[in-house]
Amino acid sequence: MADEDLWRMLRQTGEMPYGIGQIAALEQLLRRADAADDRHLAFAVRIQGITTYIYGGEPAKSFVVFAWCLAQFDRDPQPYHERYAQHLLWHFKHMVNGMLNFPEVPLDRTHAVLDDMERRYREGGHSLQAVYKYRYRVADHLGDREQAEEWYRKWLTTPRDQLSDCAGCDPTTQVNHLSRTGRHDEAVALAEPVLSGRLSCTEQPQGILTALLPAYLHSGRHDEARNAHREAYRRHRGSIADLWDVSEHIEFCTLTGNEARALEIVERHLDWLDRAPSPGAAMHFAAASAAALRQVDDQTLTVHRRAFGERPADEVTVSALAAELTETATGIAARFDTRNGNSNQSEGIARRLAVTPVGDHLPLSASLRRRPVPTTRPAPTTGTAPAAGSASEAVPPREVTVPEPRRSVEFVVPAEADAGELLALAEQRWSSHDRPGMRAVLAAFEERFGEAELSPRERALRGELRAAELVDAGDLTGAVTVNRTTMAAYEELADPARAQVVASRLGALLAQGDEPDEEAYALAHTAAGFLDEHGDARQRAAAHDRLAVVLAQQARWPEALAASERAADGAGDPFLAARIALHRAHILEQLDDEDAFRAGAEQAHRLAQEAGVPELIATAALAHARVAQDPAEAVAACDEALAHAGDALLLPARVTRARALIAAQRADEAVEDFAEAVALCVERGEAGDAYLRWELATAYRVAGRLGDAAEVAEEAVTGLDRLGHQADADAARHMLAGIYQGLGEIDPALALLDRLAENLDGPDNLPHRAQVLEDAGDILYQADRDAAAGQKFAAAASAYQLAGQHLDELRARRREASAYLWAGETASALRAVEATDRLAAELTAGAAEEPPVIYEVSLAAETAARVLAGDDREGEALDRLAGVAHRLRSVEAFGEAAQVEILSGELLLRQGRPAEAEPVLREVLGGLPTGSRPTAQAAWLLARALDELGRSTEATDLRKQHDLDHDH
16 A cells, blocks of 8 residues: 555544544554554554544553654654654643553652653743643642642643643633632633633533533532533533543432433443443442432332443343442542552542432423423413514514403302202303313212212213213213213103214214224214204204214314314304314314415404303414414414413413414524423323424524533434334434534534434435435535545435436535545545536536526536646636636526636636736626625735736735735
């Protein structure tokens, strides 16, 4: 293999995410470098290996490669060694820090490395600030408080330089020190400037957020503590190198009374203990985990532990695992004490093992409510709701009046009423949807006549009312049985009309089963037909309404609508009219007749308000909200629904209101409703919380709360996986990958997309698979991991090709060429250009081109020109750009056209043709907005052309005009 290929492999290895994959690739490259006897490459690979091992979770291996590099550097200095001198000095810090975590490394050896570090820093004229910091770390590890304070003071008072730890990591250690010494407010104040800045270090911001957990908690900053835990743990949990930090989050969960979450984290990372990055990390993880496990109420619960070595996979009880982890932690601590000559580590581990919850429970989930929710229905109010408009505009509030529900008429059950009169009164309260009134009358009936002998008609009427009670209690099976008995009783009484009324109700009940019930239809259909001939107006209307309900349950929508229309024609009772209108609106919604549904929902809403029944008003208001075209109107209708909703409607009311708020661009408010809906779902044990979490995650994302969005989306993915709904789980993964990208968590985003691409392995999924691969390429490209991006774009292009989506294939190929160009892999970029040429020719052959084809073919030509220019073929590159700007303007791609002309001007200058470049650049500059990046680029190139034409004064004026220095 050529040296150039090996160096390219080194660059690609450096772009890989930290972990076992990168370590394996680096070790393979190291063997090849040694076999090729390339001393420079062997040195460079080992220098890179130090970081690879440390952040990949195998720091012990970094000791070996560091010692090799240092020996080579000292024994036989080479010119290339100077290039890495700063790297070696920097890695002294990693060595000291790592050696402290291995009790097998003698303490004298650690002091010797520190002394060597100080000598080299002095000889190189560097600040000793970092040396003092790591002397502090050693003293702190040993529990020498006096020495630790002294080195801490010297560390903070010594000037920083380029070898000091980064601006995020130095404060992290300081925050840890301040928290351990009880100076929590100082710790928080110290961290605030760091958190408000931009941190690019591998360990930040998760490192300082984890360090801040005790300070936030003990200073009463609970919201900050919750947010720090969620954001930092999410970043730590994918890196075994961060096992020690994970232990801090387990302890935080224990302290805040979140035993279930602590147990979840322990189980997720338990197998890391088998391959812990260091004994120190293993010790702290084991201690924090044991303390957490002891807080679990049911000590017989089991935790799954994966197989390792000769140990098989097994389910371990919480109590047994806690005892085992305690033994692990105390055993490692004893090894440290032997090495250190004191008991400091054992004393610290004893404190960790004794951790228990302190203070009030601190809810940590972003998907559940954080504030108490009233258990009683809110009183009707008059409030305001914003009109629809841009979220960035101040919109005057529009007053919305929530109607007062009609209260049940206060009445006293007549003391002298006989059994028949009480049953008639209860029936009257039932018909007017006054359930409390019905129950009050029936309670009086049972008290007075529960043991009395009733007439056959009274027993039949009592049966009807008993069935209604059972329906209200959710006992549909019991209601079916009682209705059958009651129907038979009326038949014996020779009252066929009343028997058919009960039959109609029985049919509606049977239709609520999981499978279509033919008996349900037969009963409801027969009853409606009979009552058309023999019933009164109310009986006829109610029977046709129930028939409509049965047909709707069986998804026979046109027939259901016809039955509902028959019911509406005869409804004179306001309560029945409102109910019929609601059922009709539901049927119209299913028929996808938007205008008819809107009219039906508005009618149902009006009739429900006139009837004054809270349940009907809430249901009708929700229907109105679903059809409202104005989002503010929808929100107002939901507010009305919530003001009248009973327990059964709280969940749909919350969900509908949340969706309306999203449409109204009020995502921050939607979050609260979605979170309440999730809480209701979980508390009631209802299905669907995974889908609601998905919507909640979307709301958080729209609201810009990406940390919360990530946590809830992760819960949604887990829930959808558990349900076996892979397509939806994969769609949620796709969204989650985008959230991770927004958070800058590149590797987790890529891992999700890789898994998603694997799931989409069927021929029907090729377009989606291609899109996922292209998204992964885009993430890599934005992260400047260009070679890896090129590979993803190539894979996406292949998938698009198999799917027959050739325009998308062209886009992916040109992106592949661009990525390889930036990666410095010109040969690969040229091969991609060949593919774009072939695709462009196929797409432009024959028929007139559509705008999307013109656009993509033109951009492919621009990319080809850049690749050719990168291969020093400027003439061919210019030929590729001929007419491209004009074609782009023909499809109104004006910005892209300007970039093509700028590139043309640059290529002309590179060919020594400034006179031809000048008019091109002047024309494009005249069409660009002031202050934009393309404007500055065009102005700089034009100034350069003017310089080459001997018109330096004009060039200088142009640079001043656009605020450019000579080198731009």
